[in-house]
Amino acid sequence: MAQQNEYVAAIDLGTTKVVSIIGKKNANEKLQIISFSKAPSTGIKRGVVLNIEETIASIQRTIEEVQLNSGIIFGEVFVGIAGQHIRSVRNRGYINLNEVDHVVNIEDVQKLIDDMYKIPTEIGEEILHVLPQNFIVDNEAGIKNPIGMSGKRLEANFHIVIGQTASAKNIEKCVNRVDLVVSDLILEPLASAEAVLTEDEKEAGVVLVDIGGGTTDVAVFFDGIVRHTAVIPFGGNVITNDIKEGCSILQRQAEQLKVQFGSALGDIAPEDKIVTIPGI
Numbered sequence: 001m002a003q004q005n006e007y008v009a010a011i012d013l014g015t016t017k018v019v020s021i022i023g024k025k026n027a028n029e030k031l032q033i034i035s036f037s038k039a040p041s042t043g044i045k046r047g048v049v050l051n052i053e054e055t056i057a058s059i060q061r062t063i064e065e066v067q068l069n070s071g072i073i074f075g076e077v078f079v080g081i082a083g084q085h086i087r088s089v090r091n092r093g094y095i096n097l098n099e100v101d102h103v104v105n106i107e108d109v110q111k112l113i114d115d116m117y118k119i120p121t122e123i124g125e126e127i128l129h130v131l132p133q134n135f136i137v138d139n140e141a142g143i144k145n146p147i148g149m150s151g152k153r154l155e156a157n158f159h160i161v162i163g164q165t166a167s168a169k170n171i172e173k174c175v176n177r178v179d180l181v182v183s184d185l186i187l188e189p190l191a192s193a194e195a196v197l198t199e200d201e202k203e204a205g206v207v208l209v210d211i212g213g214g215t216t217d218v219a220v221f222f223d224g225i226v227r228h229t230a231v232i233p234f235g236g237n238v239i240t241n242d243i244k245e246g247c248s249i250l251q252r253q254a255e256q257l258k259v260q261f262g263s264a265l266g267d268i269a270p271e272d273k274i275v276t277i278p279g280i
Helices: 052-070 106-116 165-176 188-196 199-204 236-247 251-261
Strands: 007-013 017-025 031-040 076-081 087-096 125-137 140-143 153-164 181-187 206-211 216-222 225-232
Touching: 007 052, 007 165, 007 188, 017 052, 031 052, 052 165, 076 165, 076 188, 087 106, 087 225, 106 125, 106 153, 125 165, 125 181, 125 225, 153 165, 153 225, 165 181, 181 188, 188 206, 188 216, 188 225, 199 206, 199 216, 236 251
Parallel strands: 007 076, 076 181
Antiparallel strands: 007 017, 017 031, 087 153, 125 140, 125 153, 206 216, 216 225
């Protein structure tokens, strides 16, 4: 059997569904999807785990199906994280390079990043991602990659993603309960961006908007760099609830109407469509 490190497994914990997936890295370092499975999600609301046991059951169901279909037993997974508790800030850090004509190396850059993980946050929060925006070497700004440059002072601007520790721990707890280890928690809009955006789009400037059931994830890219991320606590379920209340119908009927007849563009939506809804 192939080595497990050839494969990458991930779990997407959504408000309406839980998805597990496994892929294999090809020669171009791209992922070829081997198997995936999805199950209804009843223990998560707006990206936050509210019922541990129900969330575990959904994860267990999808993991078992993926492993059965692929024939691959894995022990580690990447897991997406979202929720209205997610926030982002900007910060700048610097280090002085002691040697004369010091050549910036990967250890210097990593030291800057590690320092950002130590900045103070609110009680009950933790830093999820530290994303370099650009670097400055001896007041020379706008540098994307400073490695190999000579200088006495290295600075950088960072985009920092922060989330609630309790929410992250609850996700890890659910995953651990199905005998898996969380390799890393990935902010949902960043994961979505890697899946659907091209490098040209990121360079030219693009906004990714991923409307889920409970949250809307946003990521802004320009010049190939993440400029802004956000998780808005409103998603497609808000539309479903509006249809339910406005038409006095059941939740499942409202969801079916939205999926079958809804349109994001009003100009192309039929004006005279008549839909019959069975009574209870």
